[in-house]
Amino acid sequence: MPINTACTFIEARARFIRAKNIKHKFVVCRVLLLLALLTIGYPQLLRAADNPAAVQYSVSIPDPSKHIFHISMEIKKPSSVNVELKMPIWMQAVYELQTYGEQVQAIKAHNEAGAAIELTSVNDHTWRLKLNQLEPVIIEYDLDVGDKHKLFGKSYLEKQTALLHGGSSLLYVQTERRKPVSINFKLPAGWSSAAALDGDAHAATAAAATTTDAITYTARDYDELTDSPIMLGSFKRTDFNVAGIPFSVAIDTRIHHSSAEIIESAQKIAAREISFFGGAPFNRYLFIYYLTKDTSGAGLPASMVGIEHLKSTLITVDPAFDTSPRSTFAYREVTAHELFHAWNVKAIRPAALNYPDFDKAPVVRSLWLLEGFTEYYAQKFLAQLFGDEKHEQFYKQINEDLFAAELPVSLQQLSLQSPTESIDDFSLLYSKGTTAGLLLDLKMRQATKNARGLDDFMRTLWTRYGKARAAYDENALLKLLNDTAQNDLTDFYRKYIVGISPLPLSDYLQLGGWTLKGQKIKSPFMDFAVAKNVVMDVAASGNAELSGIQLGDKIIAVDGTMLDEQNTFGKLVAKRGIGAKHTFTIERDGGKREEIPFKYETTFVRNPTIAELPDATPEQLATRRAVLSQTNAAPASAQSNGSN
Numbered sequence: 323m324p325i326n327t328a329c330t331f332i333e334a335r336a337r338f339i340r341a342k343n344i345k346h347k348f349v350v351c352r353v354l355l356l357l358a359l360l361t362i363g364y365p366q367l368l369r370a371a372d373n374p375a376a377v378q379y380s381v382s383i384p385d386p387s388k389h390i391f392h393i394s395m396e397i398k399k400p401s402s403v404n405v406e407l408k409m410p411i412w413m414q415a416v417y418e419l420q421t422y423g424e425q426v427q428a429i430k431a432h433n434e435a436g437a438a439i440e441l442t443s444v445n446d447h448t449w450r451l452k453l454n455q456l457e458p459v460i461i462e463y464d465l466d467v468g469d470k471h472k473l474f475g476k477s478y479l480e481k482q483t484a485l486l487h488g489g490s491s492l493l494y495v496q497t498e499r500r501k502p503v504s505i506n507f508k509l510p511a512g513w514s515s516a517a518a519l520d521g522d523a524h525a526a527t528a529a530a531a532t533t534t535d536a537i538t539y540t541a542r543d544y545d546e547l548t549d550s551p552i553m554l555g556s557f558k559r560t561d562f563n564v565a566g567i568p569f570s571v572a573i574d575t576r577i578h579h580s581s582a583e584i585i586e587s588a589q590k591i592a593a594r595e596i597s598f599f600g601g602a603p604f605n606r607y608l609f610i611y612y613l614t615k616d617t618s619g620a621g622l623p624a625s626m627v628g629i630e631h632l633k634s635t636l637i638t639v640d641p642a643f644d645t646s647p648r649s650t651f652a653y654r655e656v657t658a659h660e661l662f663h664a665w666n667v668k669a670i671r672p673a674a675l676n677y678p679d680f681d682k683a684p685v686v687r688s689l690w691l692l693e694g695f696t697e698y699y700a701q702k703f704l705a706q707l708f709g710d711e712k713h714e715q716f717y718k719q720i721n722e723d724l725f726a727a728e729l730p731v732s733l734q735q736l737s738l739q740s741p742t743e744s745i746d747d748f749s750l751l752y753s754k755g756t757t758a759g760l761l762l763d764l765k766m767r768q769a770t771k772n773a774r775g776l777d778d779f780m781r782t783l784w785t786r787y788g789k790a791r792a793a794y795d796e797n798a799l800l801k802l803l804n805d806t807a808q809n810d811l812t813d814f815y816r817k818y819i820v821g822i823s824p825l826p827l828s829d830y831l832q833l834g835g836w837t838l839k840g841q842k843i844k845s846p847f848m849d850f851a852v853a854k855n856v857v858m859d860v861a862a863s864g865n866a867e868l869s870g871i872q873l874g875d876k877i878i879a880v881d882g883t884m885l886d887e888q889n890t891f892g893k894l895v896a897k898r899g900i901g902a903k904h905t906f907t908i909e910r911d912g913g914k915r916e917e918i919p920f921k922y923e924t925t926f927v928r929n930p931t932i933a934e935l936p937d938a939t940p941e942q943l944a945t946r947r948a949v950l951s952q953t954n955a956a957p958a959s960a961q962s963n964g965s966n
């Protein structure tokens with residue numbers, strides 16, 4: 323999508339795209355940034371003979387114009403004669419399930435002597451081998467990354483550049499997954515590479531010594547390797563240090579935007595985020611900016627997509643991004659969002675994201691924290707680093723997210739459903755989550771007379787879990803919010819994080835001397851949640867609550883039509899337009915039936931925007947300043963970066 327269209331997106335993590343909320347008939351424009359964290363490793367001298375890799379991948383590119391990588395994978399010491407090869411269907415940072423196995427072609431296996439080993443296909447992402455004896459086995463396959471495969475997070479290969487995204491491209495064997503691995507490239511003449519992995523740009527192996535285009539990287543295991551995208555081909559690489567940590571920026575030479583600007587912004591953002599946390603979870607970091615018309619890999623209309631990795635990020639950029647201020651903002655937003663994920667996702671994470679089963683989607687309830695708060699911080703940091711005194715850009719960005727604040731959707735449910743939900747629903751996590759972050763920040767500042775805020779909550783997560791490399795307990799987040807606010811936020815958490823209630827914008831924005839502007843219309847929302855015809859949640863002060871619908875009510879009929887397999891609740895209410903009334907027949911209190919007239923009687927602000935109160939009190943102004951100001955980790959906790 324050209325950036326000069328009405329909507330532009332960037333997101334990181336696997337999808338940010340144009341947010342069009344079809345369900346509620348509001349079109350929203352946003353940029354999604356996909357953030358990725360990775361480890362950038364710079365080449366350290368390593369002799370092939372010393373390489374302890376249990377699995378060794380070799381990648382060649384016979385003809386870049388054919389979009390096919392040739393990959394060989396050697397398992398040095400199989401633990402069984404029965405070997406099960408797999409391609410992930412779930413990849414870190416992408417969150418939704420993808421059929422990456424469909425890219426595998428001409429797969430075959432043989433031993434070191436070249437004798438063929440029988441290989442059978444089990445399903446679209448699993449193959450089985452039966453070895454004659456326990457000996458090294460080599461699997462070879464072509465990986466077709468051409469346009470016909472619409473897969474989020476896939477690899478790219480074009481005439482002068484390529485990007486190997488391991489989680490969508492490299493087969494694995496579960497029993498070998500936590501053992502050291504290496505990956506060797508034989509590249510077309512003149513190609514370079516960069517990755518946040520330990521490696522040797524010119525490995526002195528006998529075989530590779532004759533070509534200058536052979537490169538080997540090593541990783542502690544498959545997960546580190548596949549959490550480290552590898553940039554290949556023609557790009558400009560710039561190295562710098564921030565707080566003693568080596569950073570690199572690899573920019574596709576086809577990118578139109580100013581390299582100097584991208585690098586300068588990345589430096590400032592890195593300095594801000596490291597100061598904020600007082601340390602970093604990486605010992606080096608790589609930003610990759612890659613140009614492609616299919617920024618998601620899935621053919622979705624995203625214009626800039628960031629995917630976070632362990633010590634790096636892959637940011638794919640549409641050619642329409644030029645040198646305009648709007649492009650500059652998009653680059654900065656994705657960069658800030660993705661780098662923040664190095665802490666918030668890669669270090670601060672629930673157990674479900676540690677060595678997840680790549681054969682299914684992990685169950686994560688707290689993406690509102692991992693994605694929503696990450697985006698909130700991207701906006702705050704950009705305002706602090708590049709904004710003006712009137713906070714115009716900050717307000718503009720907050721306004722783009724406000725539409726979702728009033729939607730009766732549960733942040734926790736959106737998180738749980740992320741593997742299968744639509745991009746539109748997924749994007750609500752970012753927009754409603756960003757605003758939830760702002761409201762909690764305001765509440766914490768106001769409750770503590772600006773002694774503490776959401777910044778302290780994030781730093782506690784970092785020091786308690788991220789630095790310690792300990793997964794956080796998703797059930798402990800409320801207590802941590804309460805401790806930070808020195809206030810009981812249970813009601814907020816229950817209604818607005820777990821529940822479907824619209825965020826209480828006006829009540830909370832006024833804490834910072836802000837108000838909400840916009841056209842008030844009758845609320846169009848069927849604002850209660852139903853499972854198996856039983857009411858599971860009712861939005862606070864919404865249409866359902868005002869109509870008298872209660873938790874636990876069992877709906878028997880809608881407008882006189884009894885519910886059954888044909889006439890489902892969703893189907894019966896979907897037929898009615900906004901403004902219609904319904905009569906629900908419900909059972910409650912052990913079977914007593916009642917007729918409940920449902921009316922759309924609450925108001926909703928269409929196209930809401932934030933505005934400064936002209937008569938804000940000194941207290942409100944102090945809270946606003948506190949929310950927008952830079953805070954850093956206390957010197958005592960400002961230790962040097964962790965290692966990996």
Ligand SMILES: [Zn+2]
Pocket residue numbers: 333334335336355356357659663692693696
């Ligand atoms: Zn993200």
